[in-house]
Amino acid sequence: MVWKPHVTVAAIAHHAGEFLLVEEYAGGQLVLNQPAGHLEPGESLADAVIRETREESAWDFRPQAIVGVYRWFSARRNETFLRVCFCGEVWNHQPDQPLDDGIQRALWVDPETLRASPGRLRSPLVMRGIDDFQAGCRYPLDLFQDVIAD
Template sequence: MSDWRPHVTVAVVAVDTDGRLLLVEEHVDGRRVLNQPAGHLEDRESLVDAAIREAREETGWRVEPEAIIGLYRWRHPNSAETFLRTAFYAHAVERIPDAELDAEIEAVRWLTREELKAARPRWRSPLVGRVIADLDAGARYPLAVLQDLP
């Protein structure tokens, strides 16, 4: 039996009142890349709570998840790592004053969809664009589909 396990992650597509998307710039494998606020699920944490935490830690924004955009399985082409990501649609509620961001975050950016498309060579993975495309196609599933059992 294999000891293989996917990385269980969440990502947040937060949108402001002008329709701009909240993204982070971070260094990965020697490149400065763009990504949605995202990260790993922690022990005893719900997926929704993980999304809220990751957005806060990486951007300094408080967000309110409203829907699930989709569930995505992606295998990194240069490694054996597989990611199982739940992507959330959320509203950016407020910036947290003096929030300390995770050390790997270089900058927090609000980008239009056009600006994000123009920056495609800097996307951390294909998940960045796929999640936005699915959101724009109307993909929104109720948070109630997520059930945490005791």
């Protein structure tokens, strides 16, 4: 059996003390997450976070830095996730755009509200990314390079 972690991306957008999140159904529960999702074949990490943010929140996202790269093992699901978390700015909100399946809405939430309700978070990666962002963690976008060769 070949072991393969899930490679995902997430967007941290911050405005006026609040963070862009999505409310979505996961495991039968309504939870909060950053706009996030899986890397698709042939897609760069930056392109993936731009696409996922648009599909899940109806906001355009411009990545400016990498906040962190996180490996998380979900014992409940017996799965490993490798998440690349980007920070950047959003603009051009399209409120009439349909959102991805399972996404109920995009909303802006302050970190104190999130800390007060840890059971509402989809994973511990949500708060970790926000904490690292607030601590000033930033890495250049060119930390990851696409190498295409046969």
